Amino acid sequence: MLFPLAPEYLGYADAGLEEDLFVSARPTIELLPEGQFKYHVDFDHLPLNDDVGLICVSRPTNPTGNVITDDELLQLDALAQQHKVPLLIDNAYGVPFPGIIFSEARPLWNPNTILCMSLSKLGLPGARCGIIVADEKTIGAIGNMNGIISLAPGSIGPSIANEMIVRGDLLRLSQDVIKPFYQAKVSETIALLRRYLPEERCLIHKPEGAIFLWLWFRDLPITTEALYQRLKTRGVLMVPGHFFFPGLEQAWPHTHQCMRMNYVPDADQIERAVQILAEELDNAWQA
Numbered sequence: 001m002l003f004p005l006a007p008e009y010l011g012y013a014d015a016g017l018e019e020d021l022f023v024s025a026r027p028t029i030e031l032l033p034e035g036q037f038k039y040h041v042d043f044d045h046l047p048l049n050d051d052v053g054l055i056c057v058s059r060p061t062n063p064t065g066n067v068i069t070d071d072e073l074l075q076l077d078a079l080a081q082q083h084k085v086p087l088l089i090d091n092a093y094g095v096p097f098p099g100i101i102f103s104e105a106r107p108l109w110n111p112n113t114i115l116c117m118s119l120s121k122l123g124l125p126g127a128r129c130g131i132i133v134a135d136e137k138t139i140g141a142i143g144n145m146n147g148i149i150s151l152a153p154g155s156i157g158p159s160i161a162n163e164m165i166v167r168g169d170l171l172r173l174s175q176d177v178i179k180p181f182y183q184a185k186v187s188e189t190i191a192l193l194r195r196y197l198p199e200e201r202c203l204i205h206k207p208e209g210a211i212f213l214w215l216w217f218r219d220l221p222i223t224t225e226a227l228y229q230r231l232k233t234r235g236v237l238m239v240p241g242h243f244f245f246p247g248l249e250q251a252w253p254h255t256h257q258c259m260r261m262n263y264v265p266d267a268d269q270i271e272r273a274v275q276i277l278a279e280e281l282d283n284a285w286q287a
Contacts (some may be wrong), residue, residue, distance in 0.1 A: 129157025
C-alpha cells in the first residue's frame with residue numbers, strides 16, 4: 001500500500017494484517033508567504049514498484065490539512081491505471097460533503113477509483129457510517145467482508161443521510177454551515193498562533209481543509225516527542241509528528257520537527273494552549 005504523500009492519517013498505521021504493509025514517499029516542500037508551507041507529491045521519487053497493490057491518498061489530509069491539487073490527483077490516477085492497481089481516495093473531510101475544504105478541488109472517480117466518504121464530520125460520529133463508491137466487484141468484496149465482520153451495518157446513519165438528501169439539506173449544510181464554521185475557526189487560530197509565535201519559530205502548513213493545523217518547528221533543538229511530554233505536563237495535548245509517517249523507510253529529521261494541533265476548541269482555550277506552547281519553545285531554545 002503506497003502513500004504517495006506523507007505525512008498521512010495516523011489511523012492507517014494499525015490497519016495492516018502483516019508487517020511492512022505500507023510504503024510512503026517524502027514530499028517536496030513549497031515555502032509560502034506569511035510563514036506557511038505546502039507539501040506536494042514528489043513524482044520523481046515515488047517508490048511505485050511491483051510490490052505495490054494499492055495507492056492511497058486522503059484529500060484533505062489529516063494531519064496537515066493539505067489538499068493535493070487536481071493535477072496531482074490526475075497524475076496519481078494515471079499511474080494507478082498504468083500499474084493496474086486501484087487508487088483509493090479517503091474523502092472523509094472533502095467534497096461534496098462534508099465540505100471541510102477551503103481550496104478549489106474537483107472530485108474524481110472512475111472504475112479504477114475507490115472513493116471513501118463518511119457521515120462522522122457531519123456531526124454524526126456515533127453513527128459510524130462509511131460510504132464507498134467503487135466498481136461492482138470491489139463493492140461486492142467489501143459487502144461480503146462486512147457481512148462477516150459486522151454481520152449487518154447500522155441503519156441509522158444511512159436513514160438520516162437519505163432524509164437529508166431528500167430534503168436537499170446535505171449539500172446546503174455542508175456549504176452554508178459546516179465549511180464556514182471550520183474556516184472561521186482556522187483563521188482565528190492562525191491569528192492566535194502568530195500573536196505568540198513568529199514565522200522564524202513556527203511554520204504552518206497552508207490550511208486547505210480538515211480540522212487540524214500542522215506546525216513545523218524548523219531547527220527545533222529538541223524532538224517534538226520531548227516537546228509533547230513537556231506540553232502534556234502543563235495540560236496541553238498535541239500529537240508529535242513522527243506518528244504520521246507510516247512506511248517511511250529512511251530517517252528524516254523533519255518528522256521530529258512537526259506537530260498536529262486541533263483548532264476546534266474555544267478561542268480562550270486555544271490562546272492559553274498557544275501561550276504555553278510559546279513558553280515551552282522558548283525554554284527549549286534557551287536550554
